[in-house]
Amino acid sequence: MKYALKMTGPVQQVLRAMLEDAAVPRYGLEISKQADLETGTLYPVMARLERVGWVESSWEDADLSISDGRPRRRYYQLTKDGAEQARLALAEISLRREKRRSSLSGAQPGPLGASL
16 A cells, blocks of 8 residues: 555654554654654654644643743644554555565575575
């Protein structure tokens, strides 16, 4: 199936992290740690996911960040359609990976019994 965005490794890592509990909004640094990605990699991925409608974002109340003495956080959450598309895409990738793995382990020897 063709998806609205390229399913790169970082995109997959972000989606897996966000699907752990799709109903919970998370801020960037939290997702970065969960997905094991640098923020410089994470934020362009989040922008792409938002552009295709898989993720929505919102800024927290400024008063909260001021009272906590830190910068304002932007929270991200998978949309209903985004969560569904992400699950399908990751399942398809996993299935392809499994098929490739099983075809490699069952590979036939080359000419004269030589293996590659």
